[in-house]
Amino acid sequence: MNSKKMRSSASQLAFLLSALCLAGGAAAQSSKAPARVENGVLVGGNGMTLYTFDKDAEGKSMCNGKCAENWPPLYADDTTPSGDFSVITRDDGKKQVAYKGKPLYYWVKDQKPGDRTGDGVNNVWRVAK
Secondary structure (H helix, E strand, O other): OOOOHHHHHHHHHHHHHHHHHHHHHHHHHHOOOEEEEEEEEEEEOOOOEOEEOEEEEEEEEOOOHHHHOOOOEEEOOOOOOOEEEEEEEOOOOEEEEOOOEEEEEEOOOOOOOOOOOOOOOOOEEEEOO
């Protein structure tokens, strides 16, 4: 292989490696989001549907005790949420993810990703959108 072809191949390889690193970095950043939109609704990292509770005040969860057993909060991890996501402090001191100020929850009766059986329960639980 002549030196011109080798430089061209090396340049192409460097470009491809740079592109892969950038793509990997973007994927890593997006995977740190506390939730994502799938089929028009918010889901947690496990793909399960997330819900909001009409009785919550902005930035304050009113779902504690037995309620939180049936509607497990989406707890915050060590990442810093951005955009419409924020972190609130629950009555028990734990950190919970909120979307547009509304705390997010799972529903224990949802069995698999895509289930939305909690939407409309007691006319106060809504699929998060």
